[in-house]
Amino acid sequence: MAIWSQLSNDGKELTIRIQGRFDFSAHQDFREAYESVGEKLPRVFIIDMKETTYLDSSALGMLLLLRDYAGGDGADIRIVNCNMDVKKILIISNFGQLFNIS
Amino acid sequence: MHFADGAMDAQEHQDTSLRILVADDNTSDRMILRAIVRKQGYEVYTAQDGSEAVEAFKRYRPHIVLMDALMPNMDGFEAARQIKQMAGEELVPVIFLTSLKDTHSLVDCLEAGGDDFLSKPYNPTILQAKINAFNRMRRMHHVLQQQRDEISLHNKRLLHEQHVAKRVFDNVAHSGCLDASNIKHLLSPLAVFNGDVLLASRTPSGNMFVLLGDFTGHGLPAAIGAMPMAEIFYSMASKGYAMGDVLREINQRLKRILPTGFFCCAAMLDFNFNKKTVEVWNGGLPDGLIFHSESRLLTQLKSAHLPLGVVGNERFSDETERYTLRDDDRVYLYSDGILEAGNAEDQMFGEERLHEVFSRCINPERLFETIGEAVNEFAGQQGVKDDLTLVEIRMCDVAELVDLAEPFVSSRKYGPSDWSFTYTLYPNTLKTYNPLPLLLQVIMEVPALRRFSGQIYMLLSELFSNSLEHGLLRLNSQAKSDIVGFSEYYTERDRRLASLEDGRIVFHIDHRLNQDGGVLKIRIEDSGEGFNVDALHSSLAQKGYAGRGLALIHSLCESVRFIGMGNKVELVFKWRFEE
Numbered sequence: 044m045a046i047w048s049q050l051s052n053d054g055k056e057l058t059i060r061i062q063g064r065f066d067f068s069a070h071q072d073f074r075e076a077y078e079s080v081g082e083k084l085p086r087v088f089i090i091d092m093k094e095t096t097y098l099d100s101s102a103l104g105m106l107l108l109l110r111d112y113a114g115g116d117g118a119d120i121r122i123v124n125c126n127m128d129v130k131k132i133l134i135i136s137n138f139g140q141l142f143n144i145s
Numbered sequence: 146m147h148f149a150d151g152a153m154d155a156q157e158h159q160d161t162s163l164r165i166l167v168a169d170d171n172t173s174d175r176m177i178l179r180a181i182v183r184k185q186g187y188e189v190y191t192a193q194d195g196s197e198a199v200e201a202f203k204r205y206r207p208h209i210v211l212m213d214a215l216m217p218n219m220d221g222f223e224a225a226r227q228i229k230q231m232a233g234e235e236l237v238p239v240i241f242l243t244s245l246k247d248t249h250s251l252v253d254c255l256e257a258g259g260d261d262f263l264s265k266p267y268n269p270t271i272l273q274a275k276i277n278a279f280n281r282m283r284r285m286h287h288v289l290q291q292q293r294d295e296i297s298l299h300n301k302r303l304l305h306e307q308h309v310a311k312r313v314f315d316n317v318a319h320s321g322c323l324d325a326s327n328i329k330h331l332l333s334p335l336a337v338f339n340g341d342v343l344l345a346s347r348t349p350s351g352n353m354f355v356l357l358g359d360f361t362g363h364g365l366p367a368a369i370g371a372m373p374m375a376e377i378f379y380s381m382a383s384k385g386y387a388m389g390d391v392l393r394e395i396n397q398r399l400k401r402i403l404p405t406g407f408f409c410c411a412a413m414l415d416f417n418f419n420k421k422t423v424e425v426w427n428g429g430l431p432d433g434l435i436f437h438s439e440s441r442l443l444t445q446l447k448s449a450h451l452p453l454g455v456v457g458n459e460r461f462s463d464e465t466e467r468y469t470l471r472d473d474d475r476v477y478l479y480s481d482g483i484l485e486a487g488n489a490e491d492q493m494f495g496e497e498r499l500h501e502v503f504s505r506c507i508n509p510e511r512l513f514e515t516i517g518e519a520v521n522e523f524a525g526q527q528g529v530k531d532d533l534t535l536v537e538i539r540m541c542d543v544a545e546l547v548d549l550a551e552p553f554v555s556s557r558k559y560g561p562s563d564w565s566f567t568y569t570l571y572p573n574t575l576k577t578y579n580p581l582p583l584l585l586q587v588i589m590e591v592p593a594l595r596r597f598s599g600q601i602y603m604l605l606s607e608l609f610s611n612s613l614e615h616g617l618l619r620l621n622s623q624a625k626s627d628i629v630g631f632s633e634y635y636t637e638r639d640r641r642l643a644s645l646e647d648g649r650i651v652f653h654i655d656h657r658l659n660q661d662g663g664v665l666k667i668r669i670e671d672s673g674e675g676f677n678v679d680a681l682h683s684s685l686a687q688k689g690y691a692g693r694g695l696a697l698i699h700s701l702c703e704s705v706r707f708i709g710m711g712n713k714v715e716l717v718f719k720w721r722f723e724e
Contacts, residue, residue, distance in 0.1 A: 135410075
């Protein structure tokens with residue numbers, strides 16, 4: 044598991060890439076990925092799951108934590124490039140109601 | 146680094162408490178070795194042959210043994226074997242002293258349990274280095290052993306604490322009606338610490354609620370959420386609240402007490418054994434399944450909602466799906482432990498294999514067991530982790546479940562005995578509120594009536610839905626005469642209720658005590674147009690999806706009276722004290 048994050052030049056978009064299994068062991072790194080950005084909150088958070096092989100329920104919890112951090116109901120979080128397995132878990136949990144999933 | 150080594154050496158030199166046993170049949174060799182070791186500051190014991198060495202070990206418990214390989218009586222190899230056995234888990238290094246030079250003999254020394262060998266003539270520096278090295282190893286071994294024991298002690302304590310906590314949990318959650326004859330379940334005894342919760346309860350109307358929850362995380366955090374969940378479930382189920390009300394209350398409580406990121410994937414079922422229906426709510430649990438015993442087909446019960454405790458009640462949806470069943474149809478819920486059971490090749494059991502079990506099913510009676518066996522067989526030697534949770538509920542005749550009534554209290558003297566009240570409900574209340582639990586609660590204040598709670602709830606519920614659906618919403622119960630119409634009927638009911646603007650339903654309930662027992666009168670009146678009472682009575686003769694309600698009411702009451710245009714009904718329910 045490895046996590047990278049990149050802030051767009053205008054500071055409005057933060058992309059977080061997760062490689063491998065996204066589970067409890069990613070807890071610390073995932074939080075740092077968005078908390079280390081600085082004082083000004085990015086407007087859009089993009090979670091790139093292109094290389095994410097698996098997602099467990101604690102990862103769902105981490106996504107909820109990010110959502111709270113990013114402003115709760117007003118947060119704009121887009122989960123992109125999910126493979127079938129990952130998408131299935133997000134769909135079962137009906138996270139489409141809280142996140143923009145594609 | 147260097148400094149540290151030096152400090153360590155100095156410390157080891159001072160380790161004069163180290164006891165060393167020297168065993169050699171050659172007197173001069175033995176004396177030389179004893180002199181060298183003593184000079185290095187250790188306590189020395191000596192033995193002249195193998196059996197003396199074993200005796201000396203018993204008596205003095207030396208820390209390290211220097212032993213000649215070839216000795217009379219008992220050779221060094223045998224002595225080493227016995228000493229190692231006596232030492233047990235403790236590491237007692239045995240260093241063989243040998244003039245043997247060939248590789249084979251040296252290998253023999255190590256195979257007999259020796260840890261090293263030292264060739265004659267002795268070099269004091271090398272001897273010292275070896276003693277130091279083995280002493281270090283011995284101490285490390287000791288520390289490891291201590292830590293291992295400590296861990297095992299901690300683990301034992303943790304398990305003990307879990308058992309105690311589990312007992313507390315059981316007192317809150319008890320087993321409900323999980324042991325009912327139509328339920329089979331698989332649940333690890335400590336499942337609550339894996340985050341799995343399985344609850345089942347009868348409701349006053351004779352329905353059965355089943356809830357399977359899977360909390361995120363393991364251990365204490367998962368278990369903590371289970372307590373209020375179980376408490377709310379049992380207390381609301383027994384008071385007659387609807388499934389949606391129970392789910393809302395649990396959702397709200399979990400949202401409040403669990404930190405963000407912790408939640409509970411759950412599915413809840415409401416079985417009605419009279420109407421042969423099951424209502425399903427699934428929020429985040431893998432697809433539940435209905436196995437239709439006649440057609441052998443499966444219906445998937447998909448997750449349609451967010452898990453419990455994720456969003457507040459303003460965004461929470463308690464919408465349910467309703468399915469019509471036949472007797473012996475079976476409904477299955479499971480947590481993801483079943484799907485994620487892995488085999489040696491790191492594959493998961495998965496949904497497809499589960500569905501295959503159903504399609505290969507020969508004997509539905511054994512389906513539940515077959516699923517468990519299939520998962521175990523798949524996991525093979527890998528073994529199944531103990532977080533498999535699976536429940537099967539079979540639709541059955543209502544008579545099969547009669548003996549599951551709750552215990553009751555009966556006393557002549559205590560509690561209210563003569564009272565009456567009127568409760569009027571207007572459209573906004575009727576749209577969102579179920580008044581039956583409250584009414585039942587008031588009536589149940591009469592202790593002797595508690596044993597009739599199921600019957601009384603049924604009376605209230607039949608009267609209420611009759612007034613609401615036929616009186617106020619003017620639905621035609623004939624529409625319910627087939628299965629399609631049955632579900633259309635409920636869709637239409639919801640539509641009309643949502644647009645209800647005026648009208649009212651009035652309950653008037655009255656209770657009096659007499660010599661032998663008491664009389665409960667329930668009168669309900671709605672503002673609708675009423676109906677042709679005679680036509681209704683004749684339709685009672687037909688058996689279908691409609692009209693069962695009234696037949697039931699008649700069978701339970703002393704008298705049933707339709708008053709006026711049929712928009713007013715009065716029931717008299719008489720009860721007697723128990724002998």
